[in-house]
Amino acid sequence: xxxxxxxxxxxxxxxxxxxxxxxxxxxxxxxxxxxxxxxxxxxxxxxxxxxxxxxxxxxxxxxxxxxxxxxxxxxxxxxxxxxxxxxxxxxxxxxxxxxxxxxxxxxxxxxxxxxxxxxxxxxxxxxxxxxxxxxxxx
Amino acid sequence: xxxxxxxxxxxxxxxxxxxxxxxxxxxxxxxxxxxxxxxxxxxxxxxxxxxxxxxxxxxxxxxxxxxxxxxxxxxxxxxx
Numbered sequence: 001x002x003x004x005x006x007x008x009x010x011x012x013x014x015x016x017x018x019x020x021x022x023x024x025x026x027x028x029x030x031x032x033x034x035x036x037x038x039x040x041x042x043x044x045x046x047x048x049x050x051x052x053x054x055x056x057x058x059x060x061x062x063x064x065x066x067x068x069x070x071x072x073x074x075x076x077x078x079x080x081x082x083x084x085x086x087x088x089x090x091x092x093x094x095x096x097x098x099x100x101x102x103x104x105x106x107x108x109x110x111x112x113x114x115x116x117x118x119x120x121x122x123x124x125x126x127x128x129x130x131x132x133x134x135x136x137x138x
Numbered sequence: 139x140x141x142x143x144x145x146x147x148x149x150x151x152x153x154x155x156x157x158x159x160x161x162x163x164x165x166x167x168x169x170x171x172x173x174x175x176x177x178x179x180x181x182x183x184x185x186x187x188x189x190x191x192x193x194x195x196x197x198x199x200x201x202x203x204x205x206x207x208x209x210x211x212x213x214x215x216x217x218x
Contacts, residue, residue, distance in 0.1 A: 033218050049217070052146050052210055055194040056217075080217060092218050112218055120191070120210075121217030122147030134216035136148040138186050
């Protein structure tokens with residue numbers, strides 16, 4: 001089972017975890033992204049997330065499908081936020097269940113690392129004294 | 139032919155709009171479109187990098203463009 005969601009509403013972390021739990025799983029691995037209050041010494045006020053929605057969903061599906069093929073997993077949940085997020089809020093939740101923990105840990109890491117490289121979602125950091133699209137310029 | 143191009147993130151700021159239209163000849167490619175855009179919007183060439191998507195898939199420079207294609211400029215992504 002693969003469950004992909006792109007939403008402008010808060011992500012329900014417990015619901016994400018419940019969705020991947022299954023009697024045949026020996027464990028669940030979870031990655032929760034959170035908005036950090038500082039970048040390179042500058043105080044962050046909030047983040048604005050923007051997505052190319054149809055492509056973002058299709059790229060998130062591709063990542064989950066590749067993970068399913070690569071490792072013996074039971075279920076994958078991948079939820080990502082769009083819109084404005086305050087410090088401490090949760091832009092992304094990944095939950096993976098598997099019979100054995102090695103597969104769950106490895107797949108969870110693969111999913112977040114690949115998401116950050118290929119999924120068309122952008123964040124703008126809003127500082128006290130300016131704003132910047134993350135990674136856009138050298 | 140007119141090609142509609144969607145822009146996201148910093149590309150939207152560079153174009154000053156969420157989308158623009160450019161005039162291309164039949165047989166022109168993603169690479170040709172990139173050169174045209176970079177000539178018009180010099181800040182595009184100064185990004186760390188950027189990709190082009192055609193119909194929701196990453197496209198290489200050799201890909202031919204057609205009037206019906208949904209084309210998007212994908213500046214460096216930063217989700218998560």
